Amino acid sequence: MNRPIVLLSDFGYKDEFVGVMKGVILSINHDATIIDLSHDIPQQNINKAALTLYTSYKYFPDNSIFLAIVDPDVGSNRRAILMKLNNQYFISPDNGILSYILDKNIPDAVFELINSKYFNKNIISTFHGRDIFAPLAAQLSLGIDPSEIGTNADYSSLTRIAELKCIVESDKIIGEIIDYDNFGNAICSIDPSGLSLDNYILNISNMLECHFFKSYYFFQNDIPCAYRGSSGFIEIGLKNSSFERKFKFSLGTEITLINK
Numbered sequence: 001m002n003r004p005i006v007l008l009s010d011f012g013y014k015d016e017f018v019g020v021m022k023g024v025i026l027s028i029n030h031d032a033t034i035i036d037l038s039h040d041i042p043q044q045n046i047n048k049a050a051l052t053l054y055t056s057y058k059y060f061p062d063n064s065i066f067l068a069i070v071d072p073d074v075g076s077n078r079r080a081i082l083m084k085l086n087n088q089y090f091i092s093p094d095n096g097i098l099s100y101i102l103d104k105n106i107p108d109a110v111f112e113l114i115n116s117k118y119f120n121k122n123i124i125s126t127f128h129g130r131d132i133f134a135p136l137a138a139q140l141s142l143g144i145d146p147s148e149i150g151t152n153a154d155y156s157s158l159t160r161i162a163e164l165k166c167i168v169e170s171d172k173i174i175g176e177i178i179d180y181d182n183f184g185n186a187i188c189s190i191d192p193s194g195l196s197l198d199n200y201i202l203n204i205s206n207m208l209e210c211h212f213f214k215s216y217y218f219f220q221n222d223i224p225c226a227y228r229g230s231s232g233f234i235e236i237g238l239k240n241s242s243f244e245r246k247f248k249f250s251l252g253t254e255i256t257l258i259n260k
Helices: 017-028 046-059 097-103 128-141 241-247
Strands: 007-010 034-038 065-069 080-085 086-095 109-113 150-151 172-182 187-188 200-204 208-213 225-228 234-237 254-259
Touching: 007 017, 007 046, 007 128, 017 034, 017 128, 034 046, 046 065, 046 086, 046 097, 046 172, 080 128, 086 128, 086 234, 200 234, 208 225, 234 254
Parallel strands: 007 034, 007 065, 065 086
Antiparallel strands: 080 086, 080 109, 109 150, 172 187, 172 254, 187 234, 200 208, 200 254, 225 234
């Protein structure tokens, strides 16, 4: 068995950290398939990592191993965790990275990773991604049973960050801007599944109204528009421009879907 390993981190590419983790994995599993999901998570931004993981994992094949390392508390007593969900595996520090997945799912199993037999011999307290997480991901990619590298843990004990804001009232739904993508489109906290968006207008902080359109093609220049984004959430954008740069709404800005 050769399970692909999907890497997510805030390491960037300036330093050697990503390459070294890949070297550790390949030293254990010479035939490992390694996929870079992203290494441009803002430094120590667990919320962004959790969102990226949540919007991405469902597009990968069964038996994928997501190795998510955004670890502000590296070297502390925070746990190392392995979660199994629907034939996929998630290895991460127990700091909330798995929160948004857990908001929608009950995992099949959770393990606290404690078997130092499978760690690197010389552990440095500032780089557990290299010395603990990467070796364990490599072992898992070879088909080792999770019980060999950890002990069962209760999923309800996992660290959680706040749930995404989505307040449903009789005539409106209230959320907030939670992220901007590389094009400057705002990603909001409302999942529009089951909604007929043609029946709504989006209001931003009582300052700006947006109508919903199917795609960027139908936008009018310089007029902000809302749409169902590839992230799975409602998004707000501008045609051929950056909504973030033009309007400068901060993360946490309230947005409201108002029923026409």
